Amino acid sequence: MSKTVLIVDDSESIRDLVEMTLENAGYTVIKSFDGEDATYKLNTSRPVDLIITDLNMPNLDGIDFIKNVRANEKYSTVPILLLTTESQAIKKEKAKEVGATGWIVKPFVREKLIAIVKKVIR
Amino acid sequence: MDKFQKTFLQEAEELMDDLEQALLRLEDDFEDKQCISEIFRAMHSLKGGGSMFGFDTISSITHHLETIYDQIRNNELKANRNILDVTFEAVDHLKHSLMDQQLSEDYNRKKHQEVMLKIEALRSEVDNGQEELDSSESTLTMATYYVLVSPKESIFANGTNPLYLIDDLSALGKCLVLPSLTSLPVLKEVEPDKCYTQFEVLISTELPKEEIKDVFIFAEDQCDLQVEMICGGDLLDFEPLISALESKRLDEDILGYDAVKNIVQLHLNESSKSIKKSKKDIAKTESSIRVSSDKLDELMNLVSELVTTQAQISLIAEQKGIEELTELGENMEKITRRLRDNAFSICLVPIQVLVTRFQRLVRDLSNDLGKEVQFITSGTETELDKSIIENISDPILHIIRNSIDHGIETSEERVKKGKSPVGKLELSAFYSGTYVYVQLRDDGQGINPESVKKKAIQNGLIISGDQLTEKEALELVFMPGFSTAEEITDVSGRGVGMDVVKRKIEALKGDVTIASKINEGTSITIKLPLTLSIIDGMLVEIAETKYIIPLDFVDKCYEIYTSKLDGEDSQKYVFEGSMLPVLNTRACFGFQAFSGDITQVIKLTYEEFPVCITVDHIIGQYQAAMKPLGEHYESQDEFSGATILGDGSVALVLDVMRFVRQHLMVKELKLEH
Structure with a gap:
């Protein structure tokens, strides 16, 4: 069965781009537009093998979303990648502290995205 | 791409x-x-x-x-x-x-x-x-402190007036002083050289706590002092908190630091809750999907085709007398009606989407012209068909431009007139019946009907002897080739005037009116139909031709003997005890008089008073999918469109407002001459 990736980003274009890139690489993609919606989807949809999330989002931002995910027993160990333009080290540190696995910096090349995803979920 | x-x-x-x-x-x-x-x-x-x-x-x-x-x-x-x-x-x-x-x-x-x-x-x-x-950061942080001043009874003895201390306190920042008089005895027992009052003071200041204590440095042993920081920031800016504290004071003695802190906490929580809530509301409206407007147009088109087809089925069922099909037809009618309403609501867009553009114009214009204008909106959640929204923006922008350029005065002028230096421009929108009203009201200098008349005479729009009411005079601004501004600025310009605004709004089957009071302001009201494409109508027959009268205008139906009609365009007739004007449609359209014994009369709601029109037969209620009449018929004023009936024939849709206005006016003119 193909692995499932959840992409959380408030920008539709980025969501679509990630979706198409990963689907072409053989993954199943679930899309979500903010932390609140993503938390809901995690609880209701099929099990997710990887979460890719933006940091700056309305309602529930990336950091709080990651906290939520980690608090959920089912997802306490699922890899989480940040997808962000945030170059500030503080934010990244903060994200790692609450449980992020790594990050992808926007703008990214599609091949690179696939390579990172492959590395994280074998 | x-x-x-x-x-x-x-x-x-x-x-x-x-x-x-x-x-x-x-x-x-x-x-x-x-x-x-x-x-x-x-x-x-x-x-x-x-x-x-x-x-x-x-x-x-x-x-x-x-x-x-x-x-x-x-x-x-x-x-x-x-x-x-x-x-x-x-x-x-x-x-x-x-x-x-x-x-x-x-x-x-x-x-x-x-x-x-x-x-x-x-x-x-x-x-x-x-x-x-x-x-300088350390000295610049604003904080709010609680100060309790309890002067000893003997404080007057060494020449200290506690009120001066309070005065000194209020020099440090914003103060809310709550005196406590509970220990004040009845007048007979008051000893004038004793102090009975305590003060509780909330003070918000950038200065540190020590500065507050320093105020009391010379009275230290004459009064007890408690200074506590409540929290950072300026709490006294927060209206609800102040009133809560003041009302609390009325029934209690000294509140004390803890009680004040509790009240503050309570209010801060509440306000952050309400902020969160409003944030949620915004997010809710945002979580929608994007659909291209072509698709919506196509959907509306298909729905109107479906409405027409359903009418055909109903007709066949009725003609052939097939009961099952009649039932199916009725069901289908119910469903198409719901589908239609649903499709409509999809096409509705709140006026809010335009507001940013308006705000921006108000900001830029008032900056350019050196005027201060406050732009207030209300009812912007009111929804209109997207095709109307698309076309209403320019006229409103023009009205706003006019208001700021010609209506609202500069701050100095306003102060001279005794008005607030900041001008107000209000946009309000609301539903009324099947219409949406958009009103723009400014509190500027207003329009003088006399100068409007003068200008109109100059421009040859009226002759000097013409008798006009104030309202009619104001309406002259909508005439082509009219411009009241003494100097023409590059803001409202010449060329495009209010006549274009009126024309554009009328093209949307809307209407625009103006009211103004000198030095109080001007208000312009735009009235727009909720939607354009499918309407509930009453199908009638006049001289073997079918017409649709929009149901929203129909009030009641009567029958009268045809012989009571005098054959003129319009006459008066008494229905249920009130005299109403009756428009004879056959005469208006130039047909021969009706030969039947009984004529149907439909009472319509028309602006200030009801008007009746005659028809030969009333066929029944009908959902009409409006089709445009095409270029050839653009110049006429009596019909707003046409619809295809179940049997494939065409029925014209009566534009009630204009039809009535036009034919009543004809009558009035005839009476005058």
Whole structure:
């Protein structure tokens, strides 16, 4: 069965781009537009093998979303990648502290995205 | 173009609209944290997407602006007018260059450099200013303190007046003084050289606690003093809290620090709750999907085709007398009706979508003209068909331009007239029946009907002997070739005048009226139909031709003997004890008089008074999918469109308002001459 990736980003274009890139690489993609919606989807949809999330989002931002995910027993160990333009080290540190696995910096090349995803979920 | 780029462009447009809206709100309150983070987020998304999809103009500009707003967000920098002005300019530039990413147009390229330079300048300014800010930061943080002053009874003895101490306190910052008089005995027992009063003071100040204590330095042993910090920030700016504290005081003695702190906590929680709630509400309206307007048009088209087909089925069922089919037809009618209502609501757009544009115009114009104008909106959640929304923006923009340019006076003039120096421009929208009203009201100098008349005579629109009511005189401003401004500024310009506004609104089957009082202001009211494409109507027959009368106008139906009609266009007749004008449609349309014994009369609701019209037969209720009449019939005023009936024939849809107005007027003219 193909692995499932959840992409959380408030920008539709980025969501679509990630979706198409990963689907072409053989993954199943679930899309979500903010932390609140993503938390809901995690609880209701099929099990997710990887979460890719933006940091700056309305309602529930990336950091709080990651906290939520980690608090959920089912997802306490699922890899989480940040997808962000945030170059500030503080934010990244903060994200790692609450449980992020790594990050992808926007703008990214599609091949690179696939390579990172492959590395994280074998 | 890449499909993702297209999505991003749409997204970028929306983000820029959000950005603009947030900027306008920030302008009212430079401290609005929520706004600042909205602005930051929008810029951040623009930057991310811009760099992702190769829109370098966007990413380069937002990159630097983002840094500035990040500093504002982190309290390292305060928002100011200069920053906002540059941001507005940058957003404008981004919008313009959205379609010209390579900056191939000279103008765009120059503008880009200009904007980049300005942002650069802003940044270096910020960097310089920052050091100063850092060094003075410790003294500049605002905080609110609780002070309890309990003078000893003997305080007067050494010449200290506690009221002076309170005065000194209020020199430090904003104060809320709550005196306690509970220990004051009845008058007979008062000893004049004793002090009975205690004071509780809330003070918000930038100064440290020690400064507050210092006020009492010479009275230290004459009064007990308690100074506690409640929290950072200026609590006395917060109206509900103050009234809560004041009302609490009425039934209690000294509140004490803990009680005050509790009240504060309670209110702060509540207000943050309500902010969160409103944030949720906004988010809710945003979580919608994007559908291209072509698809919506297509949907509406299909629905109206379905309505027509359903009418055909019902007709066949009736003609052939097939019971099952009749039943099916009726069911289908119910479903199409619901489908129609649903499809309509999809096409409805709240007026709010236009408001940013209006706010922006008010801001820019009032800045340009050196006037102070406050723009207030209400009822902007009122929804209108998107095709109407698309076309109503320009007329409203024009009215706003007129108001600010000619209506609202400069601050000095306003003060001279005894008005508030800030002019007010109000946009309110509301439903009434099947119409939506949009009203623009300013509190400017108003329009003088006399000068309107004079101008109209000059321009040859009326003759000097014409007797006009005040209302009629004001309506002259809607005549082509009319302009009241003594000097023509480049804002409202000449050429395009209120006549174009009127024409555009009438093209939408709407109506515009004006009311004005000298020195009190002008209000312009636009009345628009809720929707244009499918209406509930009453199918009638006049001289073997079928017509649709929109059901919203139909009040009642009567029958009268045809012999009672005098064959004129219009006459009066008594129905249920009231005399009503009756328009004889056959005479109006130039047909021969009706040969049947009994004529049907339909009472219509028309503006201020009801009007009746005659028809030969009433066939029944009918859902009419409106089709335009085409170029040839554009100049007529009696029909708003046509619809195809179940049997394939065409019925004209009566434009009740205009039909009645036109034929009543004809009658009045005939009476006069």
